[in-house]
Structure formats: structure tokens, C-alpha cells
Amino acid sequence: MSRHDWWGLVLEAPDPRALARFYSELLGWEIAKADSDEAAIAPPEGVTYIAFQRADGYVAPVWPAQEGCQRITMHLDFEVEDLRAAVAHALELGARESDHQPQDNVRVMLDPAGHPFCLYLDGSTSSETH
Template sequence: MRGRPGPDSGVPRMARHDWWGVALEAPDPRALARFPAELLGWEIVKEDADGAAAVPPEGLGYLGFQVSEDHVPPVWPARAGAQRITMHLDFEVVDLRAAVAHARELGAREADHQPQANVRVLLDPAGHPFCLYVDADTGQAASS
């Protein structure tokens, strides 16, 4: 992409300028940033009145969180006239039961509609949907 530096493995990770990410809106972005940080073992690297960002231990991607006082959580599954999902995050796991339990301990809740046996749709504390899934070829049974 023009205007974006190429990869430079000689520069310390946090000093690089080729990061990329996804930003989610929430009424309390700093509180919401703690959810994926604790769930995924990520670090919060930015936190101020307008938002926060969480980064994984490796790589150059991040999840950003920005304040939206009028945040309306999307509904799952979609319903006419309700706020639709415009995106969601997917995370592959090796133990679906343990991953779902951990997410619930941190404040997530399971969606009422679960479309696949190897996937669990959950809602983060601000109502954003995300999926935890296991490879369908592993044969692991899903649980709620």
C-alpha cells in the first residue's frame, strides 16, 4: 500500500509503523479492551479517555476500542429493524468447552442461536458477537 512502510524485522516491534487492526465501538472502550486482553493473553498498549488498544504477544495486528456513547449492540441472528452485525471476530481454539467457559468467566455470554456444532457464538460484555471454533475435522463435540 502506498504511504505504508514495508516490513523491517530490524526495528523493534513496538517502534514499527506497519501495524494494522480492527476498531470496535463501545460505551466504555477501556473496560472492553480488558476483555480480549484477559481472554487471549494480550497486552493493553494504549489506554486513554477516547479508547484503548490490545495487542497479541507477537505480530503487528491489534484490536482497538473507541468510545461511542450511543453504542447499540448488534443482534444475532439478524432481525428486521434491529442493529445488524457488520463484522465479528473468529478465534480458533483446541478445547471449545474450556474456551467458552473462560470467555463466560470474563463476562461473555453465549448467543441463543448456535448455527454449528464446532462453533460457539458469544457476545462480549458490550454485545459484540465473536466466534470460538474448533477445526471440524477434530471431531470434538461442542457444548454450551
């Protein structure tokens, strides 16, 4: 990570290394950094990353939103070629499907720490998801 044009996002998690492994396997990205308090993954080429930082007392967001519960402040979207296969792969890695699925060509998933992410087919959008 010696570049100066990196950009990315950071997700809080109770176990940053475990969440980095999950997304690394889901996306096929390499783990660029990992210790007990933070981890990061990056694609083979590009300038972006997803990082994970330890958050003691982490509370997973609830979706759809419920009064008095931790709300989602963001979610990740991943375009896939085969929605059924992508969902199966995510489930195999430890994700779970949300009970609420508002669109046919989008699957709202929850990672092992409870962060929502959407798998969608080309031409679909998940803007209605949240």
C-alpha cells in the same frame, strides 16, 4: 507501537477500557494503550491489534439479524484447542453465549458490549454463522 506495518480493527464500545480488559484476558494479549476514549490490545509478537473507541449512544448489534434492529457488520473468529474450556473462560470474563448456535464445533459468543465473536475448533469454520 512504533512499527509502521501495524494493522488492526477498531470496535466501538460504551467503555473502551473495559472491553480492552475483556479481550486482553480472553486472548492473553497486552493492553498497549488505554484512556477514557480509546484503548488497544496487541499480541506479544506480530503486527496486528484490536482497538476500542468510545461511542456515545452505542447500540449493540443483534444476532441473528432482526428487522429494524442494529445489524452485525463484522465479527471476530478465534480458533481454540478446547471449545468447552474456551467458552467457560469467556463466560467467566463476562461474555455470554448467543441463543442461536448454528454449528456444533463453533460457539457464537457476545462480548460484554454485545459484539459477536466465534470460538471454533481447528478444522471448523464460522462462515455459516452470519
